Amino acid sequence: MEKSNRLFVFIGALVLIGLIFITRLFFLQIIDTSNYYKAQAYGSNEITIYPARGTIVDRNGQLMVYNDASYDLMVVPQKAKDFDKVALCKELIIDTTEFNKRLKKAARYNPREASVIYKNLPFYLYTRLQEVLYQYPAFYIETKIDRRYNINGAAHLLGYMGEVSERELEKDKYYKPGDVKGITGLEKSYEKYLRGIKGKKVVLVDKFSKQQGSFAGGKFDSLPTAGENIISSIDLNLQIYAEMLLANKIGSIVAIEPATGEVLCIVNNPNYDPNLLVGQQRNRNFSALLLDPSKPLFNRALKAPYPPGSTFKTVQALIGLQEGVLTPGTRYPCHGGYRMGSITVGCHSHASPLDLENSITKSCNAYYCHVYRSILDNPKYSSVQAAYLQWTKYLNSFGIGTKTGIDLPEESSGIVKKSAYFERVFGKNWRSSNVVSISIGQGEIGLTPLQMANVAAIIANRGYYYTPHVVRSIGDAQYVREEFLKRHYTLIEERHFDSVIAGMAKVCKPGGTAGRTGIEGIDICGKTGTAQNPHGKDHSIFIAFAPRVNPKIAICVIVENGGFGADYAAPIANLLIERYMATDKTAPSSKPEMQKRMLTANLTGKKLSASDSLKALVTKTIK
Amino acid sequence: MDEKLHIDWLTVSLYIIIVLFGAVNIYSANSGVNEAISLDFSKEYGKQVIWIGISAIIVFLILLTDYKFFNFSAYGIYIIIIGMLLALLATGSFNKGAQAWFKIGAFKLQPSEFAKYATALALAKFLGTFDVKFEGRRNQLISFGILLLPMMLTLLQNDTGSALVFTCFILVLFREGLSGWWLVLGFYLITIFVLTIIIPSWYILLALLLILAGFIYFIYKQKQLMMVSILIFIVSAVYIIGLDFAFSKILKPHQQQRILVTLNQDVDEYYANKQKSFSFFKFEKKENDKKSESKRDYSYNVRQSKISIGAGRWWGNGFNNGTQTKAKLVPEQHTDFIFCTVGEEYGFVGSSIFLILYLLFIGRIFYLAERQKNVFSRVFGYCTGSIIFFHFFINIGMAIGVLPVIGIPLPFMSYGGSSLISFSMLLFTFLKLDANRVNEISRLY
């Protein structure tokens, strides 16, 4: 080879090496992505900055739910090597086998990502760890915000926070393992507003896992956006008072502002303290609540279908009037009840015959057997079944047999049977006499306390309602959800309400079924109910609104095993109305005897211990 | 100087691009995470700016110097540098690490960097002498002597990387007539050496035997060729067994580990496998934690380097935005691992463009070298190209994990005054010689 041609050997070598290097680079940078992901894990740490969760205040601006900091010890398992395990366990006051178990679990989840290794550090551990943690570069403390509830009951309303499940992690990319979200109540239904937007900080980490400061001058960092603060429609004072009145009784109270559909209070008893489900004791407390035979986790107000009893007569009367089978002047006789063949529906003794107005005031059973049968046997319809179908349409327009659409999770639609159900039970051509108990709200009919309160609101409004809701507005802009501004009209014309309301207005006056429970100076329109309970004493039920003109509050009270409507439900409802209507909220009740009787009554069948919740509730300050 | 300066501006442009790009990357690797872009002369990137300034002055001086000066003083410079290396050895004033320094104020100078320059001059001078022909056995030995002397002195200072660079002069000798077979032989011996250490020698012998059998099957009629190949096999076998014995029985564990680490071997795994597999020589593994530590550092370097480059993907993170770079996860990133910064911040596209530009730069030097009319200039040109090429090949190969970790800088890119100045001197001395060639030609018209 001519020596000058050896230049081409050199050039060839350069080209060859260039090709080899570029191919290798292509493999390293494009094909093999593992280096890229390792780089993300090593070089920088993305730290999530949790936004402050929105607070919840009541309609008067009183704080109901707020935030409090808690601290978790986090570990990046891959980096947790070569550290003094024994010393760290000593700091944490935890034995090494337990520690190893947790570390292994974290490593199994994701060795490169931080996982919680010690949840909810007690404050003394938090302060002590801060001084020694620099020796353990794989560990750091993450500050999380815990929810605090300013009220010991109301758990069904406010809800509580819990860790997101694996399924939710997949569904919503917002969440990362270990995050919490609203599990029930307002916390759940307004999760998207309350949670805010997470921020992040990309922090550079050197080979000793020591943070070197934020990356690229914070170019990739973002500040968290705090969650929206929510103004609830709940009146905290009323809520607490209602909880006190319902203490040691099983039942439910729902109050609604008829003009807006805003829920003023929503109470269940038994209930539980949402603060129990915060922090370290959460799991233990939750299983205790789940196993409690009194079912404290059961949201009666939204889920329990109670037979409405005589309160249902108001609805029956309105449907009769609208159908034209009943006029305010219609009179039916009653001699201790309604008899028809083998069927007997008893009634208490009262003057007879009664007109519509007085049938409400006196709550005559026989009257409504006549009314209901005339509705179902209306010759306008080809059959009882067709009439029944029309009747259920009326009910649906009252929000009965359908969900009201309240902004809380787990609402039930109550019980309204289809005609087909009776066909199965009584045969194809079942007759109105078969279902006569529905006349007086017994049998195949069930309303949730919320639905009953909504019925009271409908009567107060004379024919329409707004979807009941517990949130008045969202955020600083006080945004109100559009669906809450829409009136839902029933199929009943406004004029038909006069006589029903006139009857209800006399219920809490002498001569009415709850004549001794009335409040001086307030025009309360109510209707008692007593729901037969095959398992024990009857349930005491009362629906009401007040005042008669320009109603401010509609309410439903149910006290299980409370006997007659006038025994417990009506007094409690009227005390609540009095408190709500009072200009001076601290003024004593005009019926101190009745108030005391309600506050101290114990219908649980259990002996009260000194530490029982009654004491706790009574001593609670009402501002 | 009354002639027009006929310097090769293409090479100069590429030089300026590479030096400035180097400074940018040193800044990225060296400045703090959220530091405002500024010039801090107490930091390496600030010092590099000073080195660039000094290099510019030296380049200017070289361009002003008469071209005859280099030829005239070649041996003198060589002798001075050899003297300096000897002085360093004699006084023992080299630090425990690999580098030997002369301290000048706050700056350190590394004679071994300048030894390459001096060797290039001396080799060019010798081969350029009027009646010297490289074909002569005596002249070949003198040529090897010229490069072996500084190589050995550097090796004695424990600077293995820099010493290895002197092997690149073989390329120059190849251009000047050294048989290509020597390159093939050298490649063969190095390959066998590496294989013997990293896989059981028994496998290599078997493989060679199979190759021999196959070869003989085709050429069994040519008795002479058959004898030669059998001879090669026997010599190879002796070489392999000798190496195996020397490595297993003569070398001390820490020496073994040093070699293993250089070959990217996981020391613990290596010993475990070696004991299990069939090997001619069993050896006691003595745990030496200190050495294990250094092993971990080397493999750590390469792993981090690969991660850092891999993080760049197609387009890279952009200037000053490499996470690995800014977190200083790659040790020595501003010096020997400067290519990681290129890889991470400029991605596959940027890195490839950079490699192509750099190879163009080297190719241009070889091209210029070949067009020289006198042997001195040509040999010096090939020396320049070969030295830069060798550094480039080893440095990038190490960073992307295809070659063992040998700590030598990437010319014009890596941080370091001695390196930048010596490479600039080398390049511009050659460009001055090249400019003179053009001047000679232009005088003909």
Ligand SMILES: [Zn+2]
């Ligand atoms: Zn009656």
